[in-house]
Amino acid sequence: MSPLQLGAVVAVVTTVILMSGMPVAFALGLVAIGFIVIYDGPQMLSLVPEMLFSGLEDFTLVSIPMFVLMGAAVASSRAGSDLYEALERWLFRLPGGLVVANLGACALFAALTGSSPATCAAIGKMGIPEMRKRGYSADLATGAIAAGGTLGILIPPSITLILYGVATETSIGRLFLAGALPGLMLVGLFMLWSLWLCWRRGMGHHTQLAYTWRQRFEALPRVVPFLLIIAGVVYALYGGIATPSEAAGVGAALCLVLAVVIYRMWDVRQLWHVLRDTTRESIMILMIIATSILFGYMLSSLYITQSVAEWIAALDVSRWVLMLWINIFLLIAGCFLPPAAIILMTAPILLPIIVQAGFDPIWFGIVLTVNMELGLITPPVGLNLYVINGIAPDVRLPTILWGSLPFMLCMVVAIVLLCVFPGIATWLPDAVMGVQ
Amino acid sequence: MAALARLIRFLSRAFGVMAAAMIVIAVAIVCHMVFVRYVLGGSTVWQTPLVTYLLIAATFLGSPYVLLVRGHVNVDLLPIYVRPRARMALAVIANLMSLAFCLVLLWYGIGFWHEAWAGAWMSSSIWRIPLWIPYLSMPVGFGLMVLQYLVDIHDLVSGREPPFGMRESAP
Numbered sequence: 114m115s116p117l118q119l120g121a122v123v124a125v126v127t128t129v130i131l132m133s134g135m136p137v138a139f140a141l142g143l144v145a146i147g148f149i150v151i152y153d154g155p156q157m158l159s160l161v162p163e164m165l166f167s168g169l170e171d172f173t174l175v176s177i178p179m180f181v182l183m184g185a186a187v188a189s190s191r192a193g194s195d196l197y198e199a200l201e202r203w204l205f206r207l208p209g210g211l212v213v214a215n216l217g218a219c220a221l222f223a224a225l226t227g228s229s230p231a232t233c234a235a236i237g238k239m240g241i242p243e244m245r246k247r248g249y250s251a252d253l254a255t256g257a258i259a260a261g262g263t264l265g266i267l268i269p270p271s272i273t274l275i276l277y278g279v280a281t282e283t284s285i286g287r288l289f290l291a292g293a294l295p296g297l298m299l300v301g302l303f304m305l306w307s308l309w310l311c312w313r314r315g316m317g318h319h320t321q322l323a324y325t326w327r328q329r330f331e332a333l334p335r336v337v338p339f340l341l342i343i344a345g346v347v348y349a350l351y352g353g354i355a356t357p358s359e360a361a362g363v364g365a366a367l368c369l370v371l372a373v374v375i376y377r378m379w380d381v382r383q384l385w386h387v388l389r390d391t392t393r394e395s396i397m398i399l400m401i402i403a404t405s406i407l408f409g410y411m412l413s414s415l416y417i418t419q420s421v422a423e424w425i426a427a428l429d430v431s432r433w434v435l436m437l438w439i440n441i442f443l444l445i446a447g448c449f450l451p452p453a454a455i456i457l458m459t460a461p462i463l464l465p466i467i468v469q470a471g472f473d474p475i476w477f478g479i480v481l482t483v484n485m486e487l488g489l490i491t492p493p494v495g496l497n498l499y500v501i502n503g504i505a506p507d508v509r510l511p512t513i514l515w516g517s518l519p520f521m522l523c524m525v526v527a528i529v530l531l532c533v534f535p536g537i538a539t540w541l542p543d544a545v546m547g548v549q
Numbered sequence: 550m551a552a553l554a555r556l557i558r559f560l561s562r563a564f565g566v567m568a569a570a571m572i573v574i575a576v577a578i579v580c581h582m583v584f585v586r587y588v589l590g591g592s593t594v595w596q597t598p599l600v601t602y603l604l605i606a607a608t609f610l611g612s613p614y615v616l617l618v619r620g621h622v623n624v625d626l627l628p629i630y631v632r633p634r635a636r637m638a639l640a641v642i643a644n645l646m647s648l649a650f651c652l653v654l655l656w657y658g659i660g661f662w663h664e665a666w667a668g669a670w671m672s673s674s675i676w677r678i679p680l681w682i683p684y685l686s687m688p689v690g691f692g693l694m695v696l697q698y699l700v701d702i703h704d705l706v707s708g709r710e711p712p713f714g715m716r717e718s719a720p
Contacts, residue, residue: 136647137623142650162687174601175579178575388573395604
């Protein structure tokens with residue numbers, strides 16, 4: 114069997130095993146072990162523990178649990194509701210201003226937590242009932258939150274971008290900077306769509322409301338410190354002052370202290386909840402990382418990685434057709450697998466192809482991340498859909514999906530814009546850190 | 550049997566607390582390292598490898614706890630859409646496959662640890678420690694994973710827990 118045919122077999126077997134509903138981490142590990150035994154012999158098994166261990170033996174990966182802790186500390190405090198209130202009070206005059214406030218709160222909260230489900234839950238819990246109470250239709254209210262939540266993996270600091278940096282050995286500071294403008298662009302597109310829909314349907318006029326300036330400034334002092342920490346973390350990273358893990362560690366400690374001081378989270382039980390969520394989330398991701406690396410080793414030891422790359426290079430299609438197919442492939446994979454697994458499994462295959470076709474790896478990291486955002490709101494595994502379904506149980510899943518669809522199209526538009534104007538991603542890192 | 554299952558669940562929970570503690574300690578060490586390097590202008594030796602090892606250990610030791618609270622993400626497309634009987638069968642198969650993976654890692658993890666212990670392997674970083682200490686987390690973690698999976702399968706077959714934690718029938 115040629116490596117290419119073998120690659121197809123691996124793809125089919127992996128899909129079947131994943132469909133059984135076993136944990137993604139162990140499914141990838143099991144498939145990797147299975148093919149290693151069949152093709153390299155059972156004596157290779159004694160090397161598996163070392164591969165699993167050394168896959169995780171990377172100081173950069175330390176930043177993942179730190180960022181998760183930072184997010185969990187912010188998510189469990191009332192920072193989300195403060196952010197939302199502050200923005201709402203500033204934007205109430207604008208027709209459709211409430212949706213814009215919600216999307217803005219999602220973007221800021223996403224930057225704070227880096228977690229899509231946490232953003233959906235924190236902002237959606239207040240935002241969705243409030244929007245519906247003020248006459249916004251259910252599809253727009255839920256769709257906006259589902260889409261706003263996905264920003265967590267693009268706006269820095271982002272765990273998805275850290276993993277891409279680790280897998281492709283590109284600078285994480287550069288990736289973070291590259292994600293900033295596309296993130297803003299995406300929020301802008303979301304807002305434009307919402308405003309247009311509000312205008313067309315005549316929703317969102319709440320002129321009877323009025324807030325005093327005092328009320329507008331009230332919530333700010335509690336929220337600003339968290340935003341400063343994020344700014345500090347990103348600054349320390351791109352300034353080359355600290356490594357991602359150092360910045361994340363200090364950021365996590367500061368956020369935890371702030372949550373305790375500002376929001377009075379003295380309660381031991383509440384603190385344990387933060388730690389419990391952190392432990393659960395980090396270990397889930399780290400386990401997937403460990404077995405994805407094993408999976409990647411298996412692919413390359415069977416020459417599948419190299420053969421697929423050569424095969425695609427020999428296809429002789431234009432680079433943009435290639436980019437289109439890569440995006441379609443990622444989109445399908447994103448419907449089923451978490452971003453971490455996709456990035457670690459496909460980066461070794463995709464990176465040489467991307468570089469050979471003359472694309473910038475940093476730019477591609479951003480395109481890939483926007484693509485992964487789509488996977489967070491597409492069934493069957495669209496995590497955000499289920500979170501929103503839990504918050505607003507009376508809104509049916511098809512309504513949420515229908516409401517999210519235009520926002521998904523915004524993401525596709527964002528990918529197209531990134532392709533036409535690569536500078537949206539590459540300009541900021543080049544300007545700040547110098548051209549590579 | 551029930552007492553044994555309770556003990557295993559308790560152990561998984563205890564390991565979860567231990568993993569959480571390791572993450573907190575890691576954060577504290579990173580802060581200490583940043584202080585030493587950027588405020589005192591000194592150099593650090595043991596912090597980087599220690600934090601890395603702590604988090605690897607937290608991953609393996611905490612994994613049974615994550616299993617207990619159903620925190621390992623899965624693709625639940627098929628389990629949601631099939632009938633209850635088929636869902637049961639699927640759950641048993643999925644659990645057995647995961648158990649197989651953990652058994653392999655337990656067995657070869659013991660071998661890996663023993664090799665490091667017998668050969669007195671030392672870490673290659675400036676901070677030299679015997680490698681059997683961090684390596685120990687792997688057989689111990691996967692050992693408890695095996696036990697936790699046995700409890701899960703027992704709960705599943707005896708009807709104590711519904712397959713994939715889905716109580717209601719297919720939508």
